[in-house]
Amino acid sequence: MIQIQDLEFRYPHDAFRLRVPELTILRGETVALVGPSGSGKTTLLNLVAGISLPRSGSVRTGGVALATLGPAGRRRFRIRHLGLVFQEFELLDYLNVLDNILLPCRITGTIRLGAAHRARAIQLAEQLGISDKLRRPVRRLSQGERQRVAVCRALLLEPPLLLCDEPTGNLDPANKRHVLDLLFDYVHHSGTTLLTVTHDVELLPRFERSIDIREFLQQGPDNR
Amino acid sequence: MSDIVHLAVRYLAYHKLKTAVLIGSIMIIVYVPAGLTVLLEESGRQLTARAEATPLLIGSKGSPLELVLNSLYFESNAPAPLRYVELRRVAQSGLAQPIPLYTRFRTRHSPIVGTSLDYFAYRGLAVGQGRQMALLGECVLGSEAARAAEVSVGGFVLSAAENVFDIAGSYPLRMRVVGILERSGTPDDRVVFVDLKTAWTIEGLAHGHQDLAVPEAAGAVLRREGQTIVANASVQEYNEVTPENLDSFHFHGRQEDFPITAVIAVPRDERSATLLQGRYLSRDELLQIVRPTDVMGDLLRTVLTVRRYVVAAVAIVSLSTLGTMLLVIVLSLQLRRREMETMFKIGGSPLRMAAIVGTEILTVLLAGGGLALLLVLLTRWLSSDAARWLVQL
Numbered sequence: 260m261i262q263i264q265d266l267e268f269r270y271p272h273d274a275f276r277l278r279v280p281e282l283t284i285l286r287g288e289t290v291a292l293v294g295p296s297g298s299g300k301t302t303l304l305n306l307v308a309g310i311s312l313p314r315s316g317s318v319r320t321g322g323v324a325l326a327t328l329g330p331a332g333r334r335r336f337r338i339r340h341l342g343l344v345f346q347e348f349e350l351l352d353y354l355n356v357l358d359n360i361l362l363p364c365r366i367t368g369t370i371r372l373g374a375a376h377r378a379r380a381i382q383l384a385e386q387l388g389i390s391d392k393l394r395r396p397v398r399r400l401s402q403g404e405r406q407r408v409a410v411c412r413a414l415l416l417e418p419p420l421l422l423c424d425e426p427t428g429n430l431d432p433a434n435k436r437h438v439l440d441l442l443f444d445y446v447h448h449s450g451t452t453l454l455t456v457t458h459d460v461e462l463l464p465r466f467e468r469s470i471d472i473r474e475f476l477q478q479g480p481d482n483r
Numbered sequence: 484m485s486d487i488v489h490l491a492v493r494y495l496a497y498h499k500l501k502t503a504v505l506i507g508s509i510m511i512i513v514y515v516p517a518g519l520t521v522l523l524e525e526s527g528r529q530l531t532a533r534a535e536a537t538p539l540l541i542g543s544k545g546s547p548l549e550l551v552l553n554s555l556y557f558e559s560n561a562p563a564p565l566r567y568v569e570l571r572r573v574a575q576s577g578l579a580q581p582i583p584l585y586t587r588f589r590t591r592h593s594p595i596v597g598t599s600l601d602y603f604a605y606r607g608l609a610v611g612q613g614r615q616m617a618l619l620g621e622c623v624l625g626s627e628a629a630r631a632a633e634v635s636v637g638g639f640v641l642s643a644a645e646n647v648f649d650i651a652g653s654y655p656l657r658m659r660v661v662g663i664l665e666r667s668g669t670p671d672d673r674v675v676f677v678d679l680k681t682a683w684t685i686e687g688l689a690h691g692h693q694d695l696a697v698p699e700a701a702g703a704v705l706r707r708e709g710q711t712i713v714a715n716a717s718v719q720e721y722n723e724v725t726p727e728n729l730d731s732f733h734f735h736g737r738q739e740d741f742p743i744t745a746v747i748a749v750p751r752d753e754r755s756a757t758l759l760q761g762r763y764l765s766r767d768e769l770l771q772i773v774r775p776t777d778v779m780g781d782l783l784r785t786v787l788t789v790r791r792y793v794v795a796a797v798a799i800v801s802l803s804t805l806g807t808m809l810l811v812i813v814l815s816l817q818l819r820r821r822e823m824e825t826m827f828k829i830g831g832s833p834l835r836m837a838a839i840v841g842t843e844i845l846t847v848l849l850a851g852g853g854l855a856l857l858l859v860l861l862t863r864w865l866s867s868d869a870a871r872w873l874v875q876l
Contacts, residue, residue, distance in 0.1 A: 291651030333830070338830025348824040354490075366839075372486060377650050396497075408564035412829075418539030 260286045261307055261420070261452065266316035267374045268306060277302055279316070279475050284468075286419075289446055289453040291463050300456040301346070303472065304422050308341055320402040320449035321420060338367050344403035346456075350397045350412075353462065356395040360384065360411045376415065383411040387441055403434035406474030409430065410438055414445055423455040427462070439465060487835065488581045491842035501811070502847065510858070512801040515795050517855065518862045522789050525866035527783050527838065528608055533669060534775035536606070539570065539579065539748040539756060541763065544771045551778045554745040556585050557594040561587045564742030565770055567679075571739070575871020576762070578755040580746040582606075585682045586744045589643045592631040593624075595675045597682025597743070603664075605749060608671055612636050613662035618678055619689075619732055621722025623662040625672040632661055632675075637780045639723075640675055656685045657723035683741050684724070691721040691732035748772070812844065 261281040269275060277299040284290050286483075292300050304316050305311040309325035310333075316322055321340050325333050337343070350359045360380040364372035384390040387407040389400075397405055405448065406429060413421060429433040437478045443465065455466070463469045491631050495502045530611075533555050543563035544551040582605055585597035600615065603623075613636035613813055616623050621641060624632070642656045651739070658677060683689055693700055695712045706712045723730045728855035734741075750756035763772040801847035816823075823836055 306827070334827070334832060336828045336830075337828070341830075345825070345828075349821070349828075351822055351825075353494045358489075358493065362826070363829050363831075365490055366826045366829065366835055368832060368835060463817060 260284065260319075262319040263307075264337040266313045266315050266318060266346065268302060268311065270315045275302075276445055277306075277475070279303070279393060281302075283453060283454045284454060284471070286452055287446070287450040289443065289466045290455070291466040291469040292454060293458070293460070293463070296458075299474045299475075301424055301473050304424055304456060305452065308337055308343065308422055310337075313412075334367070335369055335392055338370065339416065340418055341422055342416070342418035342421045342451075344406075344413045344421070344426040345410050345433070346424040346428060347422060348429075350405055350408055353396045355394050355396050356384065356408050357381075357387060359397055359408050360415055362412060363415055369415070372474070374425055380411065380415055383414055387411055390436070392396065403431060403438075403448070406434070410430060410441065413476065414441075417449065420447075420450065420452045423453070424443045425456055425458065427457070435459075435462075438470060438477070484777055487842050488836045490839050491846055494843055495506075495846060501815070505808060505811065505847045506851040506854065508804050509848055510854040512804055513852050513855035514858045516801075517799045518858050519790060519793060519797075521859055521862050522866055523786060525863065528784070529866075530779050530783065531776070534779040537747055537775045538750055539759065539772055540775055541573065541581075541746040541748055541770055541772045542698060542744065543566070544769060547771065547773045547778045548599070548782060550745060550771070550773060551775045553773060554747065556616040557586055557596060557674055558670075561744050564744055565746070566739060567741045567743055568739035570743065570746050573746055573748055573759070574844060576759065578759040579750040582747040582749065583679055583743045584747065585679055585742065585744045587742075588663065588682065588685050590628075590640045590675050591643055592671055593628040593675050595622075595642060595677055597679045597683065598763040602676075602747070605747070606669070606671060608667055610662040610664045611665035613660070616661055616678055618724070619684060619729065620656065620658055620679065621661045621678070622658040622681070623664060623676045624660055625664050625674045625676070628675050629660070629663045631673075632649065636660055636663060654720065654722045656681070659724075679743070680734075681724075683734070686742070688736060688741055689732055689734040691728050692725065693719045694731065708840050732859065791800075816840065 261282070263279050265281070266277070266279040268277045281379065290378065292303065292312070294300050302311065306313055307320055309318075309328070310318065312326050315328065319325075320336075323336060325336065328336060341377040351362065354362070357377075358385065361372060362374060364370050364376050381390060384393055389404055389407050390406065392400065397408060400408065405467060406426065407453075410426065413423070423442070427438055430438060439462065442453065442455075445451060451452065453466075457463075501581055532553070537555055540550055540554050545562055549559050550562045551572075553562055564585075566582070568666045570581045573579055580601065582601045583598055586594060588595040588597075596602075602614070604608075610623065613623075613628070624634070624640070629635065631862050633637075634640060638660045639657050640660060642658065644655050658675075658681065664671065664676075664721070677685075680689065693703075695704055695718065697713055700714075700718070701745075702715045703718045705715055707713075721731065724732060746760060750759055760774075762773050763770055827833065
């Protein structure tokens, strides 16, 4: 569950300001976040993930007020409770597919990479049709394949909340459908909350709810 | 820890060229001063050891360094000769045991050293295969000389012609190999040893030819004047000493006047050494007597001074290279900012990310340092030839 109350955020030395008086996303809900470029969708995702902190107001993610946690606490929270899919995939070119999927287990001391993680990574790769490319460097993959690797990485630790920033933005229709099917299948089976930024209005019917960030623009003229 | 190493190694393996350049730079920075030090120390040790084992050297006046380098390492140009009688002068003084050296000639691969059997005893050289030389025209090879000439006991080596355009000059002498010395790890390993008389035969001071008194040689005789027979160029000269022609070899001139290049003088004691040195101090004296340790000490002091300059220059270059490497690492970190941000967003610990980068740097340092260490060990292993290399310089 995500609860936002009287949130205000602004970047230092920037006129941009985001105000969200109230927003609640229930556990297991699938929500699309839409709005024009530069309106603050990614910023809102970052606030929900605890990557950025609000200037005022509160953001409770999974019942935890992330602002009350220290930086290390927020990182631990993200690795254990959040799955993140980025707009530009953000894969590490020097790693192969399997290593990219397993990356969350290698970059924190709180999770010990084990056989179960490897098995889970291989299972996800099979589900997304990239199991034959596990040892291949990600730079040799197509855009669609790279995005599927990014999705596998986000789902590796079975997070209760998935935050996706245009996860299908660079995919062809077939791949788009395939990735979304996997995401929704996972969400429905695990009761995971899904918050996705998208520009693709065709996808909106698949979500239970869509939030147009322009609704918040009415609250303040300098929102972005 | 294994995850950190895994990610660090993957990164380095992916950026092969950059990694190789960094490792190579570290290797050079570490190796050049360390290798130079090892090389010079080992060379100095060898040079000093050989010099310490040779108490006094007598030779014609000239460069003491040339005399020492030629007499100890057989590499430098042969110094001006002295007469064989000088050896007797030392012997008659009773102050030292004289050992002659005549180093003017070479085979294709190795120097030829004419000496006496005393030399082998003095240097502690033992015959490993075959026997010691006994007859004119026989030779004993150092182990490396035998390998270079690809010859074994019973084989032959040929002295090199001094001047192929001098038709009146001496012919190359074909010498029978009767023994090969055990390896000593000294310059003696590279030498073809012959008896002094064999060396003089190479020079043409002794020679053998067909008997002109027999009727078969009548065609070669121009005229007979008492005991003297004058022959034309068709007389067959021998270029190899065999049991059959050994008796025909004879010397022309007085042995006392025959040349040698140096005399190793082994004094009975320090007092004898001092007295012997005193005999060569006269201004009119045409010979010099030197202590090889003093001469090599002067040489090593010069070499060490040069080394200090080289190390200082290397230090400056190393500093600038380290600066460049630091810049490469900083730029690399800037290029990886997005990668670090991604890891941070996912939940990666900054400490762990720093550890990954630190491991990458440490791996490069260790790889470069390790390679440098291997090269230093290789240099140490090969440094037995360092003295020769330095002498050749």
